Amino acid sequence: MSNIINIKKIPKMKNINHIHLIGIGGSGMGGIAKILIKQGYKVSGSDLIYNFITKNLISLGINIYFKHEIKNITNNIDLIVKSNAIKNNNPELIIAKKLNITIISRLQMLAELMKFYYKITVTGTHGKTTTTAMIYEIYKLSGLDPTFINGGILKSSKEYAYLGSSKYFITEVDESDKSFLCLEPTINILTNIENEHLNFYKNNIKILKKTFLKFLKKIPFYGCIIICIDNINNYNLIKHNKLYIKKNIITYGFHKNADIQVYNYKQNGYKSQFYILEKKTYLSFKINLSIPGYHNALNATAAYAAAKFNGLNNKIILKSLKNFHGIIRRFDILGTIYPQKKIGYQYNIIIINDYGHHPTEIDMTINTARKVWPNRNLIMVFQPHRYSRTKNLLDYFIKILSKVDKLFLLKVYPAGENFIKNSDSKYLSKKINELGIIISKFIDLTDYYNVARYIFSKLEGNEILIFQGAGDINHLSSLFINKKFQNKKC
Template identity: 85%
Template sequence: MSSVVNFQKILKIKNIKHIYLIGIGGSGMGGIAKILIKKGYKVSGSDLISNFITKNLISLGITIYFKHEIKNITNNIDLIVKSSAIKNNNPELIIAKKLNITIISRVEMLAELMKFYYKITITGTHGKTTTTAMVYEIYKLSGLDPTFINGGILKYSKEYAYLGSGKYFIAEADESDKSFLYLKPTINIVTNLEKEHLDYYNNSIEILKKTFLKFLKKIPFYGCIVICIDNNNNYDLIKKNKLSFRQNIITYGFHKNADIQLYNYKQNGYKSQFYILEKKTCLSFKINLSIPGYHNALNATAAYVVSKFNGLNNRIILKSLKNFRGIIRRFDILTTIYPPKKIKYQHDIIIINDYGHHPTEIDMTINTARKIWPNRNLIMVFQPHRYSRTKILLNYFIKVLSKVDKLFLLKVYPAGENFIKNADSKYLSKKINKLGIIISQFINLKDYCNIAYYIFSKLRGNEILIFQGAGDINNISSFFINKKFQKKILNQ
């Protein structure tokens, strides 16, 4: 009996026909909605913004309300799935409780969807989305027709979720609120562990590591833990607990003790290549990538290890990795433009959009851009994400953001948080300027168009302009894609 039939029987026993998702436009939520409607369930939901995912879901026949309102919740809804970003005072949640409608979290639904599959999950502070996509594309090219749900959109295929007919389910597993503990994968990748989302871990990296240990021990004895030991917290986690694991453990990284060791990394423009050495077999392979960065070499190696563990063809693995084109909003080159006409220039300006909002991710973006374009000035427009993250990592942000040539800071995207003193963009800008390395400018404008106009007026040519952050900064970079305001200024 197929996994799809099994899952459908479970829901039918509970008389589940109509499922409503609050926060349906989020990357993980949208993927679940897509899988559910493909399985034959009636799906509807709500969100506050329209994006690629909501437009795609509407095209599939899903009704979406772009406001959280009591009237959206009706008696014919059998189950509600809520995003982790939804607060308890959400009006739809309140009325659902009054109507006695069952409410579950996003990850609880994901766990149910994955129940009868061979489960491959990807966890870690950074690199989850790209690694998940790499694994998916390898398994798909291998003819295994896997199901997958991802936290980002693939550039080439525009996929973020897919319902396959095969036995594998590949998914990004988010540790931000401990909800990943609902999952019990067969294989799990741990890319790295850093100080992130510590508000759910009593501001303790040790509690975060203990939670990961609890999660990894859910993997069955015949399963596998694939973990990067270039990261100190990962290395410490494995070193201290290796004897307590019954599962297979495969380590990877540039680290000399890695089971799968990377070496001779080279970057040629936007492309890169490196070698991996399998210590157990003493075999060595060259991997070519069409995307840049040490971090992507590590992501690709993780995908390689998982694929080899399941016996996939080496030639297909290497071909898939070479053809991989990346994820939208992950070092995403949007367009090229020219600066205002009144200024003489020799080169155009390259516009990049990047989702990274943690200092380590930003640092990697900066280093990658410097390697590709060493002779261009690097300008960054950064939107801090959450006051709590800015406060906890303030000194790290100051250090990393001081590496660009010019910095524009937008207001903090609060993501539902209340204001925290000395954790806002104005304060961050002041602290960066105090170092005297670069000039940071806080843009205290509300309108997206005015912000875009202002940034454009400051461009001089021969620059890399990076829009960095996980909030609504994408609404500003979009003005640079259509170039309408650019033509308006040039004609003045």
């Protein structure tokens, strides 16, 4: 079967010309918008935030409104695509219903876009974005020109979506609600399953696992499930349901029973290397990465497995992984600054921006930073994401955040949620201080210029300063690295 697909022959959606995306600035939504306009549809959208993605989409000719208003929805719109973050009381949704405009979810739109492709998806609680990007770069370097939608922006190319000419469509898929069941991938990577997004699953991880099982059942007989068995939920899912799934399954991880086993991991500063053993062929290969962390070794192994399943050249796979430089806001080193009192070059402060907002992700960030810079103090500025997540994982947050040397907590980024008692940053800070390992400081300020000035005044040098969270904390890290906060008067 040829790897080339004639995009012009892919049938357009009947009677659909103008598509409007509510929440267009999110990485997944923005990627869909980019693919749609490249396919020849008229695209518009709305969002509350001007960012890299909305700026890029505007440059492509997409009209974006930076306020959700009734007047944004006109009779000539044929289809509405809404982000998961959009509530039912959104004025654009309300008027669209009155006008009888069809409304679908982001993942329903993604399923339509992927319909005629060989679909490679990455699912799981953590590691989706990096793994997806690694697979994309391997296939691209192999000359396969895949289509790609990702939840983050590649550092090397600044890409988050791309319309290719081959049969391959590579994307990450989140489980934040059950709508991911509308997808039918050919290959699916499952990185891990943890207590996340449980508000959509009756706060019961068993329901989440059953939903993943239903998703894996949809893989065709000629496809493949690639799954990390270092994660206990993944391990048990495969162990107890192989007969139910009845699919090609490739397991990977540091686990001794993995089909592709990772071993001899070593980290040399910001770079890392490890070996993988293919149990089926008894072949072993060394993989070099330009990014650190055990988690990235697992991400790279998953990408390797996906590429090998389709018979890609081993040398190209290893070369691509070595040249992979990561994702913006994923352990993203922004640069260095000096404290107020400059003592010497060795006492500078390294600024890192990281998107992780689940305790497991934060733990990976902390452990990686400790390995890269063992002789520096680790300071974290953390912005909790959602009251519900803080409530559900409170004890886990307390344990993990107590591993840093100094902690500053910003107000919770609610992501549209209402306040939940004993689930805010002030309460989290109090419980961390009660544990008695470190001192946590809750910053009860809203102006990021003032927040930046306050944190800067507490820095002494020889520190790693990590801005951690999935909300708008990246605006604060940007102020820091550019020192803009020093020029604005209070």
